[in-house]
Amino acid sequence: MDFVKAAVLPWLAEPIERLRAAGAADRLPHSLLILGAPGLGAAELAAWAGAFALCEARPAARPCGECAACALLRADAHPDWHVVRLEEDAQQIKVGQVRELIESLTQKSYRGGYKVGLIEGAEVLNVNGANAFLKTLEEPTARTLLMLTAARSHRLPPTVASRCLKLALRPPEREAALAWLRSQSGEPDGWEAPLALAGGAPLRAIELRRAGVAELDADMRRDVAALAAGTIDLTLLAERWVRADPAPRVAWLENWVTTRILAGVGGAADAKTAESVRLPGGARGLKITSMYALLDAVRDFRRLATTGVNPQLALEALLLRFRSPPP
């Protein structure tokens, strides 16, 4: 795993400094809840923090990258590093996976140092799963670090969330993010659209650009026009989006509605951009209040999407709103 990347992401400097100070005072937290949208570096920060705890160089202000522990981590072979994530085709992290992790953390450390557990994407943990490690949070064993990463809209039980040190990651300022994207990629242009679609999360912007934002944009314009004209089957469209990855598509919709609203209230948005896709047929001549309702629907969907709801059904319901006239 890559545990050095977090240290070069400028917007993670503050949480890293916090962990570094805690480590220097030998007061690393027992449990850490890292919150942030995809592409803000929650996974990278967790990797850094875990490696920081496991690194055997002393004193260390960061994972040294050279000791035996760091070498094992780099090879994904450290015996005291335990990760749980959603299994393929599963909707939730299973309680059995969590129990296994907790069991590993109660064992003696293989290398005589820290034991680190990570639950990736903890928003898809069900109540039983979350309760399974409540006891571990309440009575932590020494030299154990349990980390959870989750979206900010997570529905973890308060009993769990309140027992963790929370690190909430925020997107960097737009200009700072653009400057970082330009400098690290050597590409001076074309970052505005992917960054906007990524909701300001720079690593996600890189992924989106790699996946082809121009094609996505063209697809979306075609889909929304077809949706408005009623010439496309909702179920098939939702199916296609779910298969392809709904997140950037829903972000595109949110962007599009937001641009319409800003243009409508005479804001800073470029009206020409806003007009380049016609309003959905039923929504043509829509009042600004209805656009706000659409925006709410899109945001509700994004919240729902992190709760293990059936994505196909939720997406169909959302797309229906883009087709039908407002009540």
Ligand SMILES: [Zn+2]
């Ligand atoms: Zn090391």
